[in-house]
Amino acid sequence: MHRGSHTWHEITTQPDAWRRTLEGFVQCRPALAQFLKEATFDRILVVGCGSTYYLAQAAAATLAHCAGIPARAAPASELWIFPRTWLVGKTLLVAISRSGTTTETLRALEQFRKRGNGSVLAITCYPESTLAQQADFALTAPDAQEQSIAQTRSFTSMFLLAQALAATLAHDEGMWSRLQHLPLALENLTSRLGDLPNRLGEDPAIEQLFFLGGGPLYGLACEAMLKTKEMSLSQAEAYHPLEFRHGPMSVVNGRTLVVGFFSDTGLAEEMRVLMDMQRLGARTLAFLEEASFSTWQPDYAVELRSGLSEWERGPLYLVPLQYLAYYRALAKGLDPDRPTHLTAVVKL
Numbered sequence: 001m002h003r004g005s006h007t008w009h010e011i012t013t014q015p016d017a018w019r020r021t022l023e024g025f026v027q028c029r030p031a032l033a034q035f036l037k038e039a040t041f042d043r044i045l046v047v048g049c050g051s052t053y054y055l056a057q058a059a060a061a062t063l064a065h066c067a068g069i070p071a072r073a074a075p076a077s078e079l080w081i082f083p084r085t086w087l088v089g090k091t092l093l094v095a096i097s098r099s100g101t102t103t104e105t106l107r108a109l110e111q112f113r114k115r116g117n118g119s120v121l122a123i124t125c126y127p128e129s130t131l132a133q134q135a136d137f138a139l140t141a142p143d144a145q146e147q148s149i150a151q152t153r154s155f156t157s158m159f160l161l162a163q164a165l166a167a168t169l170a171h172d173e174g175m176w177s178r179l180q181h182l183p184l185a186l187e188n189l190t191s192r193l194g195d196l197p198n199r200l201g202e203d204p205a206i207e208q209l210f211f212l213g214g215g216p217l218y219g220l221a222c223e224a225m226l227k228t229k230e231m232s233l234s235q236a237e238a239y240h241p242l243e244f245r246h247g248p249m250s251v252v253n254g255r256t257l258v259v260g261f262f263s264d265t266g267l268a269e270e271m272r273v274l275m276d277m278q279r280l281g282a283r284t285l286a287f288l289e290e291a292s293f294s295t296w297q298p299d300y301a302v303e304l305r306s307g308l309s310e311w312e313r314g315p316l317y318l319v320p321l322q323y324l325a326y327y328r329a330l331a332k333g334l335d336p337d338r339p340t341h342l343t344a345v346v347k348l
Contacts, residue, residue: 004326004336006147007231011322014153015183018315020143021157022180025164028139032168035137039119041092044071047079048096049104051151051226052158055096057219059162062311063094065216067169073219079108083115091118094162098146098154100129103348109134121165123158139165148337150230152322155223156315163312178312185306189316196300197320200285201232201327206257209234210248211321212241212273213261216311221261224321230339232328241270244277254281260298261317262288263310274298287317 044063046056056073064071076095079086093112097105100122109120109131122135125145132138144157160182167175200206209228213221218240225238239248241260252258258277262270267288274284275296286298290305302320306313329336 003334004330007150007152007326007336010146010148010153011319011326014156014319015186017141017144017153017157018160018183018186021141021160022164022183024141024143025139025161029168032137032139032165035119035121036169039092039136041090041118042070043089044069044092044094045079045086046071046073046094046096046162047076047105047108048073049076049102051155051223052096052098052102052105054219054222054226055155055159055162056094057222058159058216058314059094059096059166059219061216061219062163062166062314063169066166066172066175066311069169076102076105076108080104080111083111087112087116089117091116093118093120094123094165095120095131095135096123096158096162097129097131098125098151098158100124100126100131101347102131106130106134123161123165125154125158149339150227150325150336152227156318159220159315163314166311175312178308181307182313182315185304185308185313186316186319189302189304189306190319192305193302193320193323196302197323198327200257200300201324202331204331205255206283207235207255208251208257209236210244210252210256210258211236211238211261212244212258212270213238213263213317214240214242214266214270215263216314217261217263217317220314220317221259224259224261224318224325227318227322227325228328231325231336232332232334233340234325234328241266241273244273249277249280252277252280252282256282257285258282259285259321260287262286264289265310267292271296287320289313 060073141157211221228236
């Protein structure tokens with residue numbers, strides 16, 4: 001078995017994992033709707049650790065926008081250690097953990113039970129896990145379970161469950177219907193990528209990577225940053241697009257790759273940020289629904305062509321960058337399956 005074989009399998013099987021995750025959600029949808037109807041809450045708090053904290057950020061933005069309910073994200077450790085900072089009013093706690101056994105997340109749930117006022121919904125890949133069993137309701141993606149330490153298909157599949165939760169809370173059948181097109185949209189996207197992730201991943205002239213995303217895409221930009229660090233031990237950071245001008249751009253040079261996760265709402269302003277970085281010497285990679293460049297062109301562009309809104313197509317942004325991190329790790333002689341110093345589950 002060659003280096004990174006598990007990671008490769010988990011990245012490439014995401015369309016099937018998404019389909020099975022959506023099929024599983026269909027089965028639990030009536031029970032979820034009943035749970036949400038009976039639960040009493042006026043705000044949502046989404047918690048996770050590492051990758052799932054970044055998932056929580058994307059999920060909270062999506063829930064707030066689509067369902068119209070105040071929602072925010074926190075690291076599970078913050079809720080555990082500083083509960084009074086986070087627990088206000090009647091709250092739906094959405095706790096996310098791939099394994100369902102992460103210590104900080106379980107302790108956050110325990111603090112919520114002691115001090116909070118509301119219900120707990122878990123999102124995990126393991127239906128029989130401690131988190132799933134202790135929650136009032138659990139959304140699970142067992143077909144997205146992984147052998148690798150770095151999360152790939154587990155992250156995107158659990159985010160898909162969070163999006164489906166938002167559609168259910170919003171009573172938005174249109175959104176739910178559109179989410180079911182994501183597996184095919186991913187297959188179409190990967191068929192058009194060619195060798196771009198390979199070329200960029202193996203390019204030794206790229207020494208630092210910045211990932212920029214706003215609104216529902218900020219948490220996903222953070223996850224792209226984390227995958228790049230975990231797999232390839234590369235210098236990588238994530239920012240909201242316009243924040244990048246406020247200091248971070250001072251380190252941009254000819255060995256920088258700036259990746260823009262373009263939204264629909266902020267497209268014009270986000271594009272200007274990449275234009276500025278290109279003028280400073282950076283190479284630029286733009287992810288967007290459809291190319292809309294006139295007088296300016298990024299160095300590289302990936303068109304998603306999903307037919308979905310910025311609140312629905314989020315999982316698609318990540319997969320090409322998972323490939324890039326994978327190839328970058330191999331080019332540096334690393335094993336993507338075994339990131340340095342890391343374990344699959346953090347238990348204290």
